[in-house]
Amino acid sequence: MSDNLTQINQEILGDILELNLGPQHPSTHGVLRLKLRLDGEVVISAEPIIGYLHTGVEKECEFRTYHQVFTLIDRLDYLSGPAEEQAFAGAVERLMAIEVPDRAKIIRVILLELSRVASHLLWLGTSALELNMSSVYMYCFAEREKILDIFEELSGARMFPSFWRIGGLAKDATPLFHEQVKEYISGFHSTWKDLDNLLTLNYVWCERLQGVAVIDKDLSAKYLCSGPVARAAGINSDIRKNYPYLDYDTYSFEIPTYTEGDCYARYLVRLFEMKQSISLIEQALGKLKPGPIITDNLKVALPPRPLLARSMEAVIHQFKLVSEGMHPPSGELYEAVESARGELGYYLVSDGGNRPYRLRVRSPSFPHLAVLETVLTGSLLSDVVVAIASVDPILGDVDR
């Protein structure tokens, strides 16, 4: 009660400064606005305000056929589009009981893990830049550029490969892709060591990150946290291990887990996750064998081009798929994947029509921003930027 009174007194005296951080501020990683109330350097309350990037994708998806949805959802989490595509494709494939060919699954894993590495590199680079370590930023972006080049070589697009189709992939990977990925993973280890040397024991980095914005086990469970945020708090959960999709259970990999729950632990989780991803890609490359890349169910996948000249049936299938789309059975299901930020879930409701009746995107960044409201209270203003960066929010994913 007396605390309340002093607070009111301070407010009357004008000692409390209300500060809007964002929506256009480079350190908020997008268009996030934070309404801060400050007593000197100390944050009394912080209210994240979102919605500046709301594009109504969930509504839009209800008006598009299943094949058209991919273009829209790619742009939600614009740093790891493949994860969004896999979540949606996985949901539809489970709904229609489609078996994805092995080769397609393996190429999907390679792309997913590459995008995870790219996303973590961008996160690391920008977080370091905020603490004025611009050389780390350069290293990270140079490395990420190589991944984008691989995406471009494979699909023609750098950020959004749009490579997924229901039941498989759009195109087959060329031998060049194989070579490029091999070259990339052989070069990655030295870059990873560089980053490790630059940051992990760096005095400034440790001082700024350790003990800042602690999200512990309890808070993490209450606030629906997942992914690196939960793993830094000691919760050993990963969708790839717990609910394996794309045969992730046949790969051997570890889940880096720490118990401190601070920004430094989240940094370590992401740093070691990159290493695990590279090992996953290595294993996947070893498994890659020639074979079909999309299901042969012509009610789902477009018929192969040469078949169109010979088979009337193929032409009819092609026409129906392009003009009307496909009709999955009615039902509802939830399909989750582990994106770079945490549990990305797609709740798909189908009524038997050619469009999703409802497509809900359970984005991982959304609860991670909600938890900031609690975590930032009582911290220093200079730690706010570090705290936002450490949960790695992607506002396209938050606002949908």
Next chain:
Amino acid sequence: MNTPQASEALKLKFEDSVLQITEAFNETTVEVKKDAIREILSFLQTPEVGFNLLIDLTAVDYLHPKVCTKLVYWLRNATYLHQIRIVLYAEREQAVPSIVDLWPGANWFEREVFDLFGVNFDGHPNLKRILMPDDWQGHPLRKDYPLTEEPVEFKHEAKPKIPSRVIPNVGQSNTN
């Protein structure tokens, strides 16, 4: 408890409130009465039952056969990795008990459902719009809310080639 045990326990403990239990795609859906949702969720949350993780809270809007909104709670048991879906149907303008005190993280999820579906949550500490602008009219994810193109403003008296329009929802088969 795993999912079959939990749904059995729910049936025994809340026999008046549990309306239906369905299995599809390896997922269990329990339909419950609106007013009992808090008791059911706090029962599932207890350490004996162990469904202590709320993963998702969302809604689906229906116009047929009845105008109503379905609320979906997706819970997970972190030990057994079992999952369960609790659903309830609320008519328009009917308030649903809020679960913010059970899971503080549900705060923003309920605000989102309020914003996009217009479902009111009883006992929510700060029920206001979250994604749409504060002065927005209507709730966009309701099925009777049309998808419209935003009019583009042209300068210098230029005319748009194609005027903005309401996009018809052709082919949505839910019109029977």
